[in-house]
Amino acid sequence: MKNKAILFISFLSALTFNGLAQNAGIKKADKQYAKYAYIDATQTYERVANKGYKSADMFQKLGNAYYFNADLTKAAKWYGELFAMNTEVEPEYYYRYAQSLKGIGDYKKADEMMRQFNQKAGEDLRGKIFKDKQYYMDEITANSGRYKIEDAGINSKYSDYGSAFSGNMLVFASSRDTGSLAQKKHKWTNQYFTGLYSAEQSTDGALGLADKYAKQINSKFHESTPVFSKDGKTMYFTRNNFNNGTKGKDANRVTLLKIYKATLKDGVWQNVTELPFNSDSYSAAHPMLSPDEKTLYFASDMPGTKGQSDLWKVAITGEDSYGTPENLGSINTEGKETFPLVTDENELYFASDGHPGLGGLDIFMSRMNADGSLQEPINIGAPANSPQDDFAYLIDTKTRKGFLSSNREGGMGYDDIYKFVETRKLVCEQTLSGIVTDLETGEILPNTKVTLFDEKFNKIKEVVSDDKGFYDFGTVECGKVYYVRAEKDPYETKEQRLTISKQTGKTDLPIQLEKKVKPVTVGDDLAKAFGIKIIYFDLDKWNIRPDAALELEKILDVMKQYPNMKIDVRSHTDSRQTHKYNEKLSDRRAKSTIAWLIKNGVDESRLTGKGYGETKLVNRCADGVQCSEDEHQANRRSEFIITAL
Structure with missing residues (x-):
């Protein structure tokens, strides 16, 4: 079964065992001023250094003091002293020295510094997927053991797959024979065409008996992979190119897959219409709504597809209007990417055989960035994935319970639905925040600019501390190295390096700023x-x-x-x-x-x-x-x- 076709681009492949396819200043009073002497620490460091005293830490502070203030001539001088000591320095200083050298017109030396920077910082650059993932089994092993999986209790000896939540019901596709004698069978498998079924879900998660769902939606061909709006009044689903008694075909007289929409009125699903980006010439299937219901995700082999099937998205611009479909880009491969699920935690789950896995279709997760771009997919590990096809992942992010489909060994039928409990999240989540204070007095420092950089000093985020001195970068990646820079006049700019824990939790990074002018x-x-x-x-x-x-x-x-x-x-x-x-x-x-x-x-x-x-x-x-x-x-x-x- 592992070798059977899975996206089901054509009508024939759609009718395989899987049915349609796997888814801060200083406060001082005038009366106190005469009692104090104000010391400019940077000037003192510079006078000390000019006497010939050498210290890598001192040269770094001097170089940074001028670099951060765009005085590249002086920055180049002190960074030059730093490098003349022949001590080990972080790669970022090669970059800063190079930029400072360009500021004084020494491009030849600047280029040399950049070459060394690239050599030292280049190890983290990613190449092609295969080169990057030559140890992919280590990743899968690390991600495994996070699920407790068992039969969902609604499977038949036929194909059952692709589930969706609708209120207290679980709606899924099945090719079981609960119909009339006239129910059509596919001649390759001798199974009935799939239709939509449902089972009531109790408060403890148990599923009741399965029964046909929305009989007015089910046709004599395939229906599957529904998704419902939050109010329960709109359903998108996959069906063969068949509506109102008319069957459509491509140039080769093959009936492909399309996405349809239906509305619920007076308890009846009606007004079945196909979406405008469908075509007789390609398939579109396995719709999934974004949490805000403004975007529809789906699988298709429409023009622009990289592989056998890609994941796409389209904006829902009105009640019955849509934007232009957009390919999801980097996560798609020359293989099959299908069965998307977008959660309210900005995660996209999907099935793929183009990314390294355990065999057949594996389930992957890709984090969604604020700009909508996607991070590198992560295999969710065993036992959610198996050597066979695993797909149609569905999860309630509040309870961490859900369902997936698989044709793994030990099932009741061709494809089966399994229920699961996720015992540990796939991605370690850490939040990074802290309070900015005065080093000497402990006074909180509001309105301090705090900037987060990655290990290559690429700027990630910039925030300003609030009236309580508190700053918050939100979620950061576990196990990663970051740099945090705090700036406020009349304090020295401070830069701290930290490594985030590999366990889910919160990283508290207090920042204590030292005054440039020191009262004594x-x-x-x-x-x-x-x-x-x-x-x-x-x-x-x-x-x-x-x-x-x-x-x-x-x-x-x-x-x-x-x-x-x-x-x-x-x-x-x-x-x-x-x-x-x-x-x-x-x-x-x-x-x-x-x-x-x-x-x-x-x-x-x-x-x-x-x-x-x-x-x-x-x-x-x-x-x-x-x-x-x-x-x-x-x-x-x-x-x-x-x-x-």
Whole structure:
């Protein structure tokens, strides 16, 4: 049965066992202004860098500061320093450096940077389906085991398939013989032509006895795959090219498939009309309404079709008027794509034998983007899919219960309807949001522009934080790498990299922005303005290392800007070693720090200092307390307390 024709483009193939076919500024008062010194961190970083100090992080910040402000000349300078360090940088910096180089007319070097960018970022580019999907079985395995499936309880020894919800009824196609002796049979299969049947569905999901549905709709040929409007008064369905007693044929005298519409009046289905985009020369079948009922999806081999049958859509522009059918594009293959279903979760389910699957027709799902474009199809896995034909997927997104059709082994007839419960959603869903605040004060920052980029720094979405500082990007893809950039004057632009969890849930990304101009006053720790927690010394040493000198340059730069500023240097240790040892060691380190500042131009009268050893721990890690290395490290710190301005 696996090899039988499935779209059923022609009348003959329509009559196979499957019947018709598988479906943020700073607030400050004037009276406070004189009490503060305002430090431009970017300028300090630049002056420090111009003295020859090197730091990849510092060069990145400087390059970004000018790049984001479109000063490409300075951006090129600092990105150039970054690359001259020969450190590993993210691919995006190759792109930014290239753009900055173009800004100064260095196209040759810019082109080289772009070539390297493409080499480093090109691994994620997709090729053809076969190349992309050479490990498709791994995907199917990962997606499997999400359904509990069983016989729907309405099957016969004939073909039963293609179901639709209509109120508390399940309507489907069947070729069972419940008709008169004059009921016509197809000579290939010796089965009766399919007609519409229905079964009542109880609150627990059980189906009652099947009976003929809308007898006035059923003809002596095939009817199948109905779909109903929400008010239950309009039905679209598939039928052979036959209406009002007249059978239509193509040039080869073959009767094809068409989509019809009927209306319910006084409890009777009537006014059966074919849709205007039908033709005697091609088939159109398996209609499906979008949730807003403004678009009709269907399968067809009409001109413009890529394969044996493609999925199409057409706008419903009025009661009996329609737009021009549009091919759904990228999801269609040279094979068969058929039996569409569009859910209220912006998902398109369909059956295909053109995408890698388990065999025959497999059921796939493609997410629908806001602009109507479709994402790469995903095989929904076993046991929803089998080595045979699996199609006509139908789901209630609220209960996660539904039906599908299949001719898999173990069924009652040629095609059977199976009911299922989806125990885990196919696509992991994560939402990304957070609150933007001031790093120092914790004050919420409304009206902050927050932008979401993918891992290649393609802009995805831009939002503005509300009056509570809250921003929300909505749904993002699980397991993906994103970059979030927050911008608000007079704060430093901040960019964060994050990887979304692979489990459905919510990602909370708080953003703390640091002011470009940093207010400090008497009693403040100047080190905090630059995030200086530790001035590192070698074991049992107190000489200033190069990396410590980089941090001290920031303090030195500020003291040169404010000649009346006085600083008390306070050095601390953790509790490991004796109290006396730690007191002497920290005192030597405080004096060494003071000596460095004096040597580099700070008047001795502006500096005081002392070592406090382990007497002023910032946490619980006293003698005898077991602590982690990070906890001990928090106590090994240097403070630069402002004593005068």
